[in-house]
């Protein structure tokens with residue numbers, strides 16, 4: 574058996590159907606294209622009209638059967654239209670990927686209830702709506718399924734200035750863990766993927782310094798200190814994990830989270846300081862520099 578036959582048989586993705594929310598840009602684009610490259614027929618919704626048209630055209634040009642809708646995935650009616658279109662065209666659903674999510678930097682005490690609501694709708698409620706539509710469609714097929722939600726490292730540690738985002742993503746992880754148990758007898762698996770830094774245009778906008786236009790997280794010195802693998806993530810690091818969770822290669826994996834983050838979740842506050850190596854406190858030479866500058 575060749576390695577590609579082994580992959581195709583174990584992965585079993587060819588001819589399956591996936592719905593991807595936020596599937597036209599950022600990490601969603603990589604996820605859509607990588608699923609399609611494995612023979613998955615993708616129905617996506619994205620609020621970015623230009624990106625949706627672009628990816629729809631790219632998929633068609635490559636001969637992929639796909640549905641690309643423009644719309645707000647937080648709107649249950651938009652989700653209904655997408656799930657109905659996928660059911661009508663292909664009559665099955667195997668995978669749901671909840672990509673939509675986002676945040677902004679602000680201390681909790683400066684935020685209004687309106688801002689909390691927006692964060693919760695984007696990061697939690699949209700996942701509930703999309704998942705509630707996926708379950709009956711997967712059930713009807715009787716073949717099981719895979720529900721995958723993008724969370725974040727910030728849902729598994731404290732995230733100062735991102736309190737509500739962090740809480741909503743943690744809620745998605747706990748929702749997924751519980752749902753995994755409820756749906757296990759039907760072979761519908763439920764898992765999360767939690768990136769740290771995999772720069773996308775929107776993500777850079779959130780983490781960068783709005784005043785100077787600088788993005789400290791992209792500085793190689795910062796990357797070397799904060800990310801054990803010594804490099805930033807790229808979209809493929811995340812889409813690889815999603816393809817694995819959609820595939821039969823993860824057939825016995827449910828209720829858990831994959832952390833494609835170069836080791837930052839594992840290192841949890843330990844930094845690789847130049848000269849002094851790993852420490853979970855600021856090293857003396859950096860303290861001296863800070864004193865000089867204060």
Ligand SMILES: NC(=O)c1ccc[n+]([C@@H]2O[C@H](COP(=O)([O-])OP(=O)(O)OC[C@H]3O[C@@H](n4cnc5c(N)ncnc54)[C@H](O)[C@@H]3O)[C@@H](O)[C@H]2O)c1
Pocket residue numbers: 594595596597598599600601618619620621624644645646647672673674675695723724725726767768769770771772773774775776
């Ligand atoms: N990029 C990272 O480094 C990173 C790190 C941690 C977690 N995440 C999580 O991964 C997911 C994707 O991140 P990203 O950086 O690709 O984000 P992004 O802002 O680029 O969004 C991905 C796509 O979703 C679309 N989208 C956003 N809101 C939508 C909505 N309401 N309806 C329809 N489409 C919508 C965008 O237009 C975009 O095409 C998010 O859930 C985010 O919280 C990303």
